Amino acid sequence: MTKKGDMLYAWTNDADIQKKAELGGAVTSIWKYALESKAVDAVLVISKGKDLYDAKPTLVKNAAELANTAGSLHCGTLLLPKLIKKYFDGAANMKIGVTVKGCDAMAFYELAKRKQINLDNIVMIGVNCGGSVSPVLARKMIADKYGVDPDKVHKEEIDKGQFIIEYEGGHKGISVDELEEAGYGRRSNCRRCKMKVPRQADLACGNWGVIGPRAGKATFVEVCSEKGANLLDGAVKKGILATEPANPKGLEIRGKVEGAMMKLGDKWRKHDFESLGEGKDRLKKIMAETSRCIKCYSCISACPICYCVDCTTKNPAYVTPGEVPPNFMFHLIRFAHIADSCVNCGQCQELCPAEIPNAMFMHAQQVELEKMFGHVPGLDMELPLMAFVEEKVERARLHNTGSDMIYENVFTPLPKGH
Amino acid sequence: MDFTYVPSTCPYCGTGCGINLVVKDGKVEGISPWHRNPVNEGKVCIRGNKSFEFVNSAERITTPLIKKDGRFAEASWEDAYKEIAAHLKGAKGDEVGFVASARTCNEDNYVFKNLAVNVVKTANIDYCGRRCNADAVKGLVEAFGQGAMTNSITDISSAKAILVVGSNPLEENPLAGRRVIMAQKNGAKVIVADARTSATAKIADLHIAINPGTEVAFLNGIAAAIIKAGRENKDFIAQKTSNFEKCKAAVAPCTPDAVAKICGISADAVTKAAELFTAAQPASIVTSAGAGSGDLIRACANLSLLTGNIGIAGAGVNLLRGKSNAQGAMDVGCVPQDNGHSVPAMIEAAGAGKIKTLYIMGENIASAGAMVVDALDKVGFLVVQDMFMTATAKRAHVILPSASFAERDGTVTNSERRVQRVRKAVEPVGSSKADWQIICELAKAMGAEKDFAYKNAEEIFNDIAKKVPAYAGITYANLEKPEAIQWPASGGVFGTAVLYADKFATRDGKGAFSAVEYKAGEAVSAEYPFAVAAQWPTGTLSLNTPSIVREFSEAKVSINKADAKTLGIKPGSRVKVSGKTGSSTLAADVTTGIKAGVVSLPLTFAAAAVKLEKTEGA
Structure with a gap:
């Protein structure tokens, strides 16, 4: 057994x-x-x-x-x-x-x-x-760095630190480090x-x-x-x-x-997060990059943390409908709602038409929150930080009002009389 | 449960992004990224992201409709064909007009043209792109030999300098806009000439707020400044071009001071733009042109020839098209035949009672304003083939329901000449049919079945490849690779990414400079004090897409904050906008993102200068 x-x-x-x-x-x-x-x-x-x-x-x-x-x-x-x-x-x-x-x-x-x-x-x-390697970039990498027609490749694998291709006429491996140094290789997340x-x-x-x-x-x-x-x-x-x-x-x-x-993951975290600077510099950098947003909503469509039927970014009180680029509140809403639970899947960056390093920004914040509160997303069923931190107080308060609406979408409401 | 991804091409703009239609149990339930498509690598704008919504709209027309006593009644296809055939058969060719579509497939437009020319025997065929890019295409043919974008959307990202004029790619062609962003991240300098602080202008290294309609003066000014500084590419000019002296003479009066005055900018801005554009090669020009854009594109072409920025990746004159198949509709021949009428001429002739029958496919020409609407109302017999009850369709005598892009096979050709597949993912709603199928069946009802006996879209495409030189060598089989083929196919496995690498396609093989003079348009006056930066009103697809309506619920007039204050206009006020030929009432968008004295609005009447009056609102 x-x-x-x-x-x-x-x-x-x-x-x-x-x-x-x-x-x-x-x-x-x-x-x-x-x-x-x-x-x-x-x-x-x-x-x-x-x-x-x-x-x-x-x-x-x-x-x-x-x-x-x-x-x-x-x-x-x-x-x-x-x-x-x-x-x-x-x-x-x-x-x-x-x-x-x-x-x-x-x-x-x-x-x-x-x-x-x-x-x-x-x-x-x-x-x-x-x-994983984005497909169009992979083809360019194989043409430029391997000198092989990508359509002649019938197999690729990553083994022992190398990205290896098998093609008509042989196989060839180049170290992932070298590829990434040259701007190819795996996605940044x-x-x-x-x-x-x-x-x-x-x-x-x-x-x-x-x-x-x-x-x-x-x-x-x-x-x-x-x-x-x-x-x-x-x-x-x-x-x-x-x-x-x-x-x-x-x-x-x-x-x-x-x-x-x-x-290697730690090395890249250091590299990426240090490039963001700290404090006000980091904020400035994030504001500058996100100012190119064209509001395609792809980051929200793809994010595994986003699930709301009606996203707060569509609330006209926060973000003016139709305005491109949207004000910074659009991104602040995403940071506030997601950062504690971001699993660094990279979708928001991979799919961004404005080339905003969204995943890097979100991941950087998640790592900081993890340092502060010790919550690690994606491992088990432990509740996310924001819910966890305030849950008891908040539940008691809401219970007294007779409504538990805030968390209704997220968690099963407590039974009456709790 | 059945669940599949069907790769297709986005139905909106001329960028031609690849998308996956997510099909669950015979219904398109969503769009998923198609990372493998080389144009957009899985990324989309809001339109692409939500392009499945209109497919499922309850507003789709699901059955043929015939108007009786002013009201539409459902009809069988047979009766609808019979009705149309009866009218077309008796009609004189020069009294009939055909308007093809920049958003239906190549196959549809090809058989549409054949129906017009070979069966109805009229020379009056054109496509709706006439209103925007057709003049520009003609300009490109004259300068370089081919009527299309010289380079590829992808290779814009390898430019070292980019001049954006008459275009706002970040909003209008966002995945081409992405390439501008990528170039800039690699160190390219981006120059944007626009009266509006558009999303593209906001990322520019140099934003020059030129007055609307003064683009030619601005471009000539840059050319003159380059020549004055001796920075023109003398070898390239000597070896590869003709007519340089003519161009040189024409731009000579465009000194920075003269241009500054016309464009409402500083003289310094002109020389600065000239410096940035010539600081590094390759330099790319990105434009979307617009109505009467022939001169604009010729001035762009002059600048590319002057600096040798043509025939290499990252350079060129990159005409971004507004609709998914603007390029293809023209490629397959939907242009006026010998002495035939263009769309505006057809409208004029219809208004004068000279065109008595109009057949319009996939185009809402009534959105171009009251004059067009009046003309449509005068047409004796109007056939409209569309998915939705547009303002044009409402005026039809017979409406034929078209299948959406998700419900049929075909090809569309994007701005960069890439012929890409549209694939049938689900059955058409109601009894709607693919446009090519409708046309072939109508031809049959008219006794012309022999030349329209196509069993599927591929058979039509094979005919296109035989008849249209640019499409020679292209087959559905070699479009299966996500790269598809950029015409001409002879350029390589995936066709030709950059035109004119060896020589131009003009008769003498040289790039032709032209003498383009700035012609002042209708000037602002005391009566009409605001210059107009126009946007095209459309919305057939997007206004049937709830996620987009939520963002852009109605057309607005954008006005500078200071001007608004003077007129007592507040955000959301209803404003009557009037010009010499008409007026309309719109909600106000009060902004600092537009030059004082300029307004931006979707024009429903032709005007370069307007006045504004507040009608209501706080």
Whole structure:
């Protein structure tokens, strides 16, 4: 019996999956089992759209279609939980399996805290993520730095600090540091990210620490929940999946890789946050950059913390409708509502048509708030800072008035007589 | 539950951003970023972000309508075709006019033109871009040989200097505006000439608030200053251009002092702009032109030729188009045939009773003002093919309901000549149909089925690729890559990003300077004291999009704070704006973001000078 905390190597026994999948095809196999055993109604995964650089969310209900979705895409910069909130009623009536990066996992918890997603109906398989590269930039990088026609590339991966491509005529790797020095490489939020192994998922999978004869042919699986353990046991019992305990040496290596990635994340945080300056200088910088805003609302549409039906930025008392650029209040509202819970998913920056480093600003504030109050977003169901700090006082006050409207959207109102 | 992403092209402006339509159980439920599209990399403006809303609008026309006794009655397609065919068959070609659309697909416009020219036998065909960019396109043909943006939207970001004139890309073509921002972040200097402190003017390194309508004087002034300082690109001029002396003579009187007087700016601003524009190469000109913009674009072209800023990435004359297929409608031939009428001429002829039948596809020409409305009311038989009951559609005798961009296949060509796919994601609402399908069925009802026997949009496109030289070599198959193809296709796998790298497409292969003189427009007077910086009124799509209506609920007149105070106008006051040819009443937007003596408004009548009167409001 597998249990929470187990560290395993896993690989597929399914011939079809074996043909297409990477690293032993464990993730695809577990999803196959989950669909066949009706542990989930559907699986939401990223698959290849128009080409290798085009990541497309795909809903799979039929296990036979899973093999087509196998393999990783480092040029996929999507965030799935907000899609589940928007288009799947927050998994209210449907059990969905989702392959998640660290930012996806964190976003799931933040949306769940706000009652926008029912985590009971979500199964998460986390995958280690060293960061992702925006697709158009990736193509330019491959043309400029690798001297390779991006349309000739059939596989890309990030391994041992290198971004490696396989193409007609060979393979080539360049260190991520060198690429990033030259303005290419991972998104800036990915560089600062320290959620490399998403342990808040039900299973955390990856290739770090797979050594010996299984290297490249199996996936490292850390069992992170009972749900995850049951899934794994079921898949093994069905004969879809095979496992063995992870090599202790591999475990150690995995720890080292993770540690190195965390250090790199710290390095980039220092670099980015220092560039913002402090105090008034930081404010000035933020005001100057946000003054280009064209009010497309993409940051709000994509943010996993934003969920309100009617956003305060649309309140004419604060922000004049139709005014471009909007006054600074637009951004202050976003900072005030989000900063304590920002998971640094990067969507607000990635999608900003005015090239405002939104994620950097928000993340910088989150890190400061975390220092002050110790609240870490995206890890578990702990309530966000603003709710937590004032909750008792506020609830008592509101209870006396007979109304609990302020938090109605966010938290279930207390039962009468509390 | 079915859930899919369908990649498509935004239906709004001529930037041509890629978007993913999110389709759930046969309905477009939202827009999701399409990061892979090279034009916008997943980023959109508010219009793109909300472009699914009008698709699902309850205001969509869902069935053909035939007017009887002044009221519309639902009709079958068969009856509608019969009615139209009966009128068109008996009509004399020169008494019929066809107005094509800058927001429907290439395939629609191509068969529309063929219906007009080959079946109805009229030379009176044009597209609505006539009101804005058609003159500019002609100017580009004369100067360089091709009637389109010389460079790519993407490569604006590699410019070292950018001159924005007659354009506000951050608001009008925001994802082209993004490229200006990117260039600036890389060190480019941005010069913006605009009477308004627009969003683009706000980011400028040098904002010069020239009076509306004085752009040509300003551009000539820059050219003169460059020549005076000896900073023109002499080698480029000698090897690659013609008519330089003519241009030189024409701009000679445009001294900084003379230009300053005309434009209402300081003389220093002219020389400063000339310095910044020539300080580094490549230098790019970004413009959206406007009505009567031929001279403006020629003056822009002169400046590019003068400084050798053409044929290289990051340079060029970059004409940003207002509508998604303004470029394509013209490419496929929706322009007046031999001696045929342009749109304004058709309106005039209709007003004079000489055009008796008008067929308008995907365009609300009534928004251009009372004169057009009067002319439409005089037309004996008006056919309107549209998604919504526009002011134009209301005047129709027969309305044919069009499918939206999300409900049909096709292609649109953006400002930078990129031919991109529009893909059918859901079934058309009601009994509406793709525009090309409607036209082919009508042709059949007129007995011309042989030349309109297309089974799908792709078959039409294949014909376009055969007949339109710029589209040779383009197929739906090679448009599948998100890069698609920028015509001419011969330039590489993805076509041609920068025109004229080797030589110009003019007859002698040289870039042609022209002598452009500033012609003063209607001057402000004691009676009409305010100069007008016009915006185009539209709204067929956006006014059926609740998220946009919430931001821009109505057209407003922007007026300088000091001027407003003098007239007793407060924010929100109702203001009657009158010119020589008409008037309209709008809400006031009181701002410091516009030059004193200038007002900005969506014009529903032609005027370069107006007066304002407060009618009500606190």
